[in-house]
Amino acid sequence: MITKLVDSIQLYMPLTLKEQTFxxxxxxxxxxxKNAVIFQEGDIADAIYFVLEGCVRLFYNVGGVDKTAFFYTEGQFICAGDSYTFNRPAQENYEALEPTILAIISKSSIEQLLxxxxxxxxxxxxxxENELLTAQRLIASFVTKSAEQRYVDLLANQGDLFLRVPQHYIATYLGVSPETLSRIKQRVVKG
Structure with missing residues (x-):
């Protein structure tokens, strides 16, 4: 299972056998x-996660309503960056949307690796840098695209999410109500 992590990291840069062992x-x-809380607001992040299997939802609780910000699937790193970097209570929550296996690297282990x-x-x-680019693309999509355009992009680039994630989470991710998402889906199918 850890081999998946090593293989993914080697897409960035090759590792020697000694580095792989470390x-x-x-x-x-x-x-x-499924539905297990991995990390919740108020906690202080002391680890970075890597999704080996499964799907994880990043969400914020806004006035008692969950608002989905991102979905992480196989091969992606997860980190509550502000909390991890500045040792502050996190604002975000992470939840497994299906049975999920994570590789967890503690802050102290990361310091040793470095x-x-x-x-x-x-x-x-x-x-x-990759996480920053992903965040910038997400922000740009909300500023420059309609909900329907974001839906079409999500379908084209991460269509498997529609089979893995409940539709009401997809709706909050796109910034619309479930009813609006249904109307968008109907228009896209007809279009």
């Missing part, structure tokens, strides 16, 4: 049942 020793695996090899520092920088 990484494998730093990782803990954890399974979550001391072992400069390669891990380079990988961390690339991963942060």
């Amino acid at each position: 990484l494998k020793s730093a990782v803990k695996l954890r399974s979550y049942n 001391k072992q090899s400069i390669t891990f520092e380079q990988i961390a920088r690339i991963a942060v």
Whole structure:
């Protein structure tokens, strides 16, 4: 299972056998049942997660209403960045939407990895840059596109989410009500 993590990291940069061994020793695996809370607002993040299997929803509780911000699937890193970096209580929540297996690397283990090899520092920088680009694209889509355009993009780029994620979560992710999502789907099918 950890091999999936090593293979994914090597897409960024090749690892020597010694670096692979360091990484494998730093990782803990954890399974979550469907609907399990992985991390919740108010907690202080002390680890980075990597999705080996499953689907995780990032959401915020806004006035008692859950608002979905992102979905993480196989091969993606998860980190409550502000909390992790500045040691502050997090505002976000993470929930397993299906049975999920995560590789978890604690902050102390990450610090050890960074001391072992400069390669891990380079990988961390690339991963942060990728997360920043993803966030910028998401913001740009809300500023420049309609909900229908965002729906079409999601269908084209991550269509498998429609089979894995309850529709009301897709609706909040797109910034619409479930009823509006139904109307958008009907228009797209007819169009």
